[in-house]
Amino acid sequence: xxxxxxxxxxxxxxxxxxxxxxxxxPRPWHAxxxxxxxxxxxxxxxxxxxxxxxxxxxxxAVPNHYAIGWTAxxxxxxxxxxxxxxxxxxxxxxxxxVTHCYRxxxxxxxxxxxxxxxxxxxxxxxxxxxxxxxxxxxxxxxxARDILFxxxxxxxxxxxI
Amino acid sequence: MPEHRPELDPxxxxxxxxxxxxxxxxxxxxxxxxDKLGISEQDxxxxxxxxxxxxxxxxxxPMYQIERIGGAFTLAALAVPEERFEEVTxxxxxxxxVAHNYRREHALNMWFVLATETPAGIIEAIARIEQAxxxxxxxxxxxxxxxxxxxxxxxx
Numbered sequence: 001x002x003x004x005x006x007x008x009x010x011x012x013x014x015x016x017x018x019x020x021x022x023x024x025x026p027r028p029w030h031a032x033x034x035x036x037x038x039x040x041x042x043x044x045x046x047x048x049x050x051x052x053x054x055x056x057x058x059x060x061a062v063p064n065h066y067a068i069g070w071t072a073x074x075x076x077x078x079x080x081x082x083x084x085x086x087x088x089x090x091x092x093x094x095x096x097x098v099t100h101c102y103r104x105x106x107x108x109x110x111x112x113x114x115x116x117x118x119x120x121x122x123x124x125x126x127x128x129x130x131x132x133x134x135x136x137x138x139x140x141x142x143x144a145r146d147i148l149f150x151x152x153x154x155x156x157x158x159x160x161i
Numbered sequence: 162m163p164e165h166r167p168e169l170d171p172x173x174x175x176x177x178x179x180x181x182x183x184x185x186x187x188x189x190x191x192x193x194x195x196d197k198l199g200i201s202e203q204d205x206x207x208x209x210x211x212x213x214x215x216x217x218x219x220x221x222x223p224m225y226q227i228e229r230i231g232g233a234f235t236l237a238a239l240a241v242p243e244e245r246f247e248e249v250t251x252x253x254x255x256x257x258x259v260a261h262n263y264r265r266e267h268a269l270n271m272w273f274v275l276a277t278e279t280p281a282g283i284i285e286a287i288a289r290i291e292q293a294x295x296x297x298x299x300x301x302x303x304x305x306x307x308x309x310x311x312x313x314x315x316x317x
Contacts, residue, residue, distance in 0.1 A: 105301060
């Protein structure tokens, strides 16, 4: 690829053709291939290569958490000492109820938290109980904490390039 | 929660759980998944269409990691005055770079994910939101990813 990009123009066209979702027809790869004027085999080979390279995380359905029963969704946030967070982050991320776990910068003084872990439950009390499990694992390395419950999905379209 | 809760039958639940896994790259992938679930391809496609149109599923397709192709994601937040909430929501959501946006209970009450094709695009998008709303955007870019798993089973 002469311009030094990781993907070429056909991959880019494939991303644009599929970022809204796959065609709901018996032969979706054929339908995409026709639109891009390439062969169905090239569509699946390129998708397979992007899966392999981690450009595609997975191909599948993204549910609305509320609609499938996870009615309490809390972003749990924690202030963990810098020297401990990279040891503890993977431990928190490994909990089965945590779907996303990241280290992010603090915004002092109003935002002291640097560990973000999304926890889901059927009720707020269930999410709070899960946050207690995180607190126990962090122990003395939890200097401050909060849970930000979501009350509305304002947008959930996924990325658009 | 003001979100709607459509009725899901047991087959819907199995469809949702199955489709959160790896979708086959075979020539007739819906037929392959339908076979696995013991339903017809037509039934699967009809259910998928309904689940998407009633927003039980928000998307069905590849999930791209824009960072792997030179782009960037960030999580950002705004403290929106209550009386301006709808107006600011519309202004923020109008940007195609806004991939998700959630209202949360906190002084920082609007949290959104920006996804852009270049790292500079994040700075631009933040500037546009600040200009459009007159509010200060707090940017919380990811420094380390410890775990991401977007799957959640359907709760009984």
